[in-house]
Amino acid sequence: MPVIEYIEAIRTAMKEEMERDPSVFVLGEDIGLKGGVFGTTKGLQQQFGEDRALDTPLAESAIAGVAIGAAMAGMKPIAEMQYSDFMFPATNQIISEAAKIRYRSNNDWDCPVVIRAPIGGGIFGGLYHSQCPESVFFGTPGLKIVAPSTAYDAKGLLKAAIRDPDPVIFFENKKCYRLITDEVPEDDYVVPIGKSKVMREGSDITVIGYSMPLHFAMQAAEELSREEGVEAHILDLRTLQPLDREGILEAAAKTGKVLIVHEDNKTGGVGAEVSAIIAEELLYDLDAPIRRLCAPDVPAMPINPPGEKHFLLNKDKLKAAMLELARY
Amino acid sequence: MPVIEYIEAIRTAMKEEMERDPSVFVLGEDIGLKGGVFGTTKGLQQQFGEDRALDTPLAESAIAGVAIGAAMAGMKPIAEMQYSDFMFPATNQIISEAAKIRYRSNNDWDCPVVIRAPIGGGIFGGLYHSQCPESVFFGTPGLKIVAPSTAYDAKGLLKAAIRDPDPVIFFENKKCYRLITDEVPEDDYVVPIGKSKVMREGSDITVIGYSMPLHFAMQAAEELSREEGVEAHILDLRTLQPLDREGILEAAAKTGKVLIVHEDNKTGGVGAEVSAIIAEELLYDLDAPIRRLCAPDVPAMPINPPGEKHFLLNKDKLKAAMLELARY
């Protein structure tokens, strides 16, 4: 199986879905000739024309709103938000409209839109090119939210999102774009929305998370296995909404010691819900308090290197927290 | 001490602060001659003139954004969102701007704005006049969020919010407006932001919540005390951001059995964070799994009476959950 970059997996998913289904199209800022500011949509306008790889005016509420309209009309739009930091102008369209169209019309209308938005830091992007806005959208039923950590999942989840009959927010991690490469089948497959995945089997501690920080967890786990004989069980949530309750409970029960990790700040993050689910269902199976290792509760990460480093998770921070939990 | 309505407490807080400080002013849709769609700002334009009780065009992002600008210029604006359901167009101004102004300028600038928004259902408002949008703003450091349940707290917290040097979202419960009356001092006082309050002392179970559902908890607690001898300890969070960790832990430790209640839907709500804090700090003091009783995970409440009733919390639902927990 070919090993490809995470960004290539995203591009390939769009390309293949656009080839498969003429109602699929991409719209957003600079997604045409420039191929997006990260190159995610490179080549799509050349292959599919200006209509199906549509450069839009600089107006996120319109990008989302027009996509929502087109989706209701039966198209399958993929709306790109240039950075997730810039999707907030579209909040009203996403929360008041996309999320509620099926419900409010008692299933008469639907809104199969995909909203792609790059999250995460570590690229010297500073306050407004690094954010993780998951918590803003997480509490809104009617939306689905996915956040892949591997190239395989990126392709499979994006295809699933495009084919999904409901609105899906696709949070791709911009730090993963070129850093993460893995085996991705050339033929068609989807990764089902709503299903977590065990990334590593282990019996001592459980790490639950999504997106980039899981790679730090994997690195830390290898070292802890070698150095300390600690075996971490690592669960990739993959889908944030709806959360895979069974997957979470199974992974937590496996070791009785849970560490939840994400780059979004701690308070009010997805990790709080994961913790609450475990505290609700599995309290007596726990051998340690449920821990969370997340970004600090500050508005966003600074751009200067010490500040950025201090803010971000990394292998060492994960390792320390995992070891502490193992020794608890 | 005079007993007044919750809405009157809010109005009085604004009036007194406007009398006290000429830089305080109110702006929003229909807040002038009409006195707001609920009557919350009634009389303010007559007393303070058109400038200080400023009717705005129908544009929430401008209401928030202009208020933010005026706040940076040294004014103390109180921006009214007609319904919290209609504050989503202002999300970008609130999350990208208000929350980050002090942090991004390294304390050079600040943004002492108050954003008032009525939350909650039970008034046959349907999907878009009943929502609880707390979860959308809860995960954003830099904002403060308060949500009073009594007239006393409404007045005291609004005064504290107006005097606070940082942006505060004031979630007032529209069902409380005329339903909730209690003793409110005529002289000046503030309720400190960040401090929870024990509403009822008890030793069997702990109920933690905020806003309207606490009144159902109080009613249920009285009945349970009389009928079952179960004594509930009830904690009003009052402030959602920053949460009162000590208050939460103390209340949870008191009984070892915790029920968290709110009208916002369960997944990703404030209750998840409260649960996660307890699961992180107090696991071994618990005698039962941490429960949450919240609105169902649907986009919003229907307007038809059976649907609305089915959606909303009430005394009976609280009582059943509290009894079940007591018997655990």
Add this chain to the structure above:
Amino acid sequence: MNQTGTVRQTMRHTQLGITDEQAVAMYEMMMLARRYDERSQLLQRAGKINFHISGITQEPSQVAMTFAMDRERDWFLPYYRDYGVVLSVGMTVKELMLSLFAKAEDPNSAGRQMPGHFGSKRLRIVTGSSPVTTQVPHAVGFALAAKMRGEKSVSIVSFGEGSSNQGDFHEGCNFAGVHKLPVIFICQNNQYAISIPFSKQSAGRIADRAIGYGFPGFRVDGNDPLEVYRVVKEARERAEAGEGPTLIEIMTYRVTPHSTSDNDLAYRTKEEVEEHKRKDAIPAFRQYLTEAGLWSDEKEAELQARQRAIIDEATEYAERAPFQPAEESWRYVYAEEDGGSR
């Protein structure tokens, strides 16, 4: 040519390509919307329903603009006062009444949403919400879909003058202008946004905003439905010909309070309202039809009786109809396999 041919040719509606039958149908539709609205007000006052939001005085232009569209092909994105639009597109009074009573059979939302929140895929009426102006970019999305698929559909979207100050108006119009999309933006300027008079909403004319988006904008008198028809018809022709969007500001006046929850005398005078009531377009249009030999007192009496019967029957039916069962309330959060609440 029949005897009255010469007379008719001088009539405005004929010049506009409206047949006599259509002209009469338009009148009947205006009247139906009016009567439905009046009945709703009564039902609210009688305590049978909680809430009604009225379109009175705006129906003539609503009916005219809808008749100017292709009701088989076009997409309709009405706002909450657009009873004249949805009735003209084919929604029945019974369906509206089911919505007013929030009953399960309501095709708009099964009684989940407030009345005035229309939607029917069958009728090409796009589901709407309460936050104003979100439907403007949606209409642009429908127009984009039509253009991409090479369909001849045009989308038409309504909103108030207050709502035209939301960012979504600007972003939607600008998008449509750049891509020359087949969409018609209708601002129903009824001079108030709840309590705020137009002078405090905007210092310009809404129609003039089109200039900045590079497409035509027109202001038209809402009490002249034939003129509304003409302007919308031409806009539709331009849209179909690939010439892009049009913005139309229909000047009207809200004679009722904002909704049944509003007391309008807190912010305007009875005299001001009365003055505008006198300009009501319905009697004028009846007069016009009468002069054209198309209408008479007998026809009027027959119409009133017929429409009263329709409304009576609809009211009774809706009042008795069941609510959506509570257990059904959590369905359709997502598509049905995994739908409902978790």
Add this chain to the structure above:
Amino acid sequence: MNQTGTVRQTMRHTQLGITDEQAVAMYEMMMLARRYDERSQLLQRAGKINFHISGITQEPSQVAMTFAMDRERDWFLPYYRDYGVVLSVGMTVKELMLSLFAKAEDPNSAGRQMPGHFGSKRLRIVTGSSPVTTQVPHAVGFALAAKMRGEKSVSIVSFGEGSSNQGDFHEGCNFAGVHKLPVIFICQNNQYAISIPFSKQSAGRIADRAIGYGFPGFRVDGNDPLEVYRVVKEARERAEAGEGPTLIEIMTYRVTPHSTSDNDLAYRTKEEVEEHKRKDAIPAFRQYLTEAGLWSDEKEAELQARQRAIIDEATEYAERAPFQPAEESWRYVYAEEDGGSR
């Protein structure tokens, strides 16, 4: 009157009320902004800094518009290319360099934000962010505060033509129009929003949008700084006189890539760029000053040397300056008593 009095009276700057000293100061400021910008590009290419966003070709109009304001009283809400604005208001090259290197002493953000994200309370430069156009309603808020307090301050806010398509542009302009607030909206139309040419951003002229808000809008050639000065000056006078806002569209062209992260030849040709480079206003303005007897080759040589020294020194200083210590990074989430992270 001195000897050259007659000559000068015919000069455009004199007619505009600009003294000779000011005219020279404007030129020096344009040059300083240009040289700072060029140095930043070099530093980025040398790998000393990560990122720079350039204002080249826009500085002459930026300087002119700022000189037309009252730099003691007015509020400035620049956007990321506005080096010409912030230097004219009083920010030093050293301060800009500290920001470029993201160092603790940077007055804009202590090195927390990207370069080009200006802010200084002392200089009345309002802190800005990356999401475009949010500053437009802020500028309106400053103008509202000025009006409420009876101050004579005017606020001036910049944004690109792409950014003018955000909802916040519309909502901010409309609000200011209704309340006749003392604010000047400056659209720096440099023909591109990253890769998107103006023709795909909007089908109208940005200046024309003012019509729909009921205040004046002007399009002005950015390569004619004296004309920019005139139009802004008049706008300021109207604002101060209580006559409300003005929208000014400055026509310019972005000769650099969008930022150091952009490859502009993916979407436009070298020829197109070269053609616009030839229209650079700086040599033309130098020529103008020379003809006015205010400038000479010697002065130019002295200026270049002086500014190089300033920039050298600032660069060295900033490069060596410390970062904000990591432990300080969590301060100022809230006011200090309870500030920092929890």
